[in-house]
Amino acid sequence: MARWEPDAAGRLREAAMALYAERGYERTTVAEIADRAGVTARTFFRHFADKREVLFAGSEELERRMVEAVLAAPESAGPMDAVAAGVLASGEFFVDRREHSRRRQAVITATPELREREFIKMASLAAAFTDALRKRGVAPEIASLAAETGVAVFRVAFERWVADPQDADITDIMRATLADLSSLTA
Amino acid sequence: MARWEPDAAGRLREAAMALYAERGYERTTVAEIADRAGVTARTFFRHFADKREVLFAGSEELERRMVEAVLAAPESAGPMDAVAAGVLASGEFFVDRREHSRRRQAVITATPELREREFIKMASLAAAFTDALRKRGVAPEIASLAAETGVAVFRVAFERWVADPQDADITDIMRATLADLSSLTA
DNA sequence: TCGAGTGATGTCATTCAGTGACATCACTCA
DNA sequence: TGAGTGATGTCACTGAATGACATCACTCGA
Incomplete structure (x- = not known):
């Protein structure tokens, strides 16, 4: 078994889109996005420069x-x-x-x-x-x-x-x- | 004597321009701008929505x-x-x-x-x-x-x-x- | 087969932007 | 003269973003 699920960036993108659409950008925290993607907030920032960039990959x-x-x-x-x-x-x-x-x-x-x-x-x-x-x-x-x-x-x-x-x-x-x-x- | 120096917003604008030009936007904190203008950071945010807006009044x-x-x-x-x-x-x-x-x-x-x-x-x-x-x-x-x-x-x-x-x-x-x-x- | 990397991730601490709640107090005006 | 008013200060808190260091499955050469 792989140590991590592959494609963390893809999961983060999808989680972000879903949450931003559900409850709005401002009321979504990076921690929540990361949770849904099964990683930590620190990992989010390793894949995307900031909370906005995740929508522009x-x-x-x-x-x-x-x-x-x-x-x-x-x-x-x-x-x-x-x-x-x-x-x-x-x-x-x-x-x-x-x-x-x-x-x-x-x-x-x-x-x-x-x-x-x-x-x-x-x-x-x-x-x-x-x-x-x-x-x-x-x-x-x-x-x-x-x-x-x-x-x-x-x-x-x-x-x-x-x-x-x-x-x-x-x-x-x-x-x-x-x-x-x-x-x-x- | 007035309780406060007048035109806090004006002083904040000038302080911000000076500091942004001196050491760059990112390496300037709102606290520093407020200090130079003789007010607190909280007051900065009462006059300007965020750190960027001060340049666009x-x-x-x-x-x-x-x-x-x-x-x-x-x-x-x-x-x-x-x-x-x-x-x-x-x-x-x-x-x-x-x-x-x-x-x-x-x-x-x-x-x-x-x-x-x-x-x-x-x-x-x-x-x-x-x-x-x-x-x-x-x-x-x-x-x-x-x-x-x-x-x-x-x-x-x-x-x-x-x-x-x-x-x-x-x-x-x-x-x-x-x-x-x-x-x-x- | 083993041991030294490698790399993606986690953990922890910290800085700083931004906000809400409440206190302060010179000034105004009825 | 006393009840507002309004600009500011103080304090506590959330959340974005970053640096330092630890972890550990996996790879690859000896």
Whole structure:
């Protein structure tokens, strides 16, 4: 018999999601999460930097994929087209995760501390987009503006997808949002 | 003689800025800030919700002014024009505050926790813009997209202003940033 | 097969953020 | 002049987060 049950991090993630959804983020203690996962609070902090981070594991992976798509866009693509490619590439990440995304997003939206953390993840994405665009030869100021705008589109589209009663495809929603941006600034 | 020195909140703000700049946010305790301001830690928390908020007093005022400008834009103005008016209206708020803004921004940029807080302030601004646009009759989805885009412009322009070695006027920089957005999405 | 690591976890003590309850006391005003 | 009022202090407590050290199943080479 193994000394410890495997995948403590996974159990902690699930326990945290369940408790945050059940009784709210603020009224859940790390000790309770750890208990439910069968470990101690000290172990929680060995897997996650803080009480918020447990909901954001995997965001680096998403960011990595989106950045790759920006870099992989055709050379002829302008800055905004490259960013659009990055945004669209996020679609596959959410396949079959709509319900999970909805529950997770409900918890985050209800908790200022978690919203803060989500924003800094978006900022990290914007910085990564900026960097990728510069590598494509885009001027620094233009790169950051295009990146910020692209992230704004991603956020709005994601919100629309989560809220969509028709369960429309996320990629379609992203395309529509990008089109809205074009007509807005026309 | 008054029982207490007046303007405890002001002294706390200054003490916090000084200490955060001197030795960094994380290595400054609330007790130290309170000490320097001549009050107790308990009093600190009566004036500011938490250790981060002390750097963001006044942001509601800025938001209020920007929203007013959105609402005051000519009826003929489109969503993006109205948002642009809001962004430009922030200019006067920063008159004669460039050096203060630079020091403050340096502290914030160096501290993830403070960056998180700054982002949620920007989100609040975006929500307020969205609301204002809806009051102007803009469709909800378009309103939020225009608002997010406007906030992106504000952030980029503010960063440019703080970093500008020429000390250019903030309003000019904002106009230029708005122009960049137009050509980007053309 | 045995013994020296290794690594994930537990235990314990501590610092610090943040909050609730209650006391204090200069100042105000009827 | 005495009953509030309000900003502050004091105290006790919860809970997040971290460092130091112990534990022990498992691995791997001699």
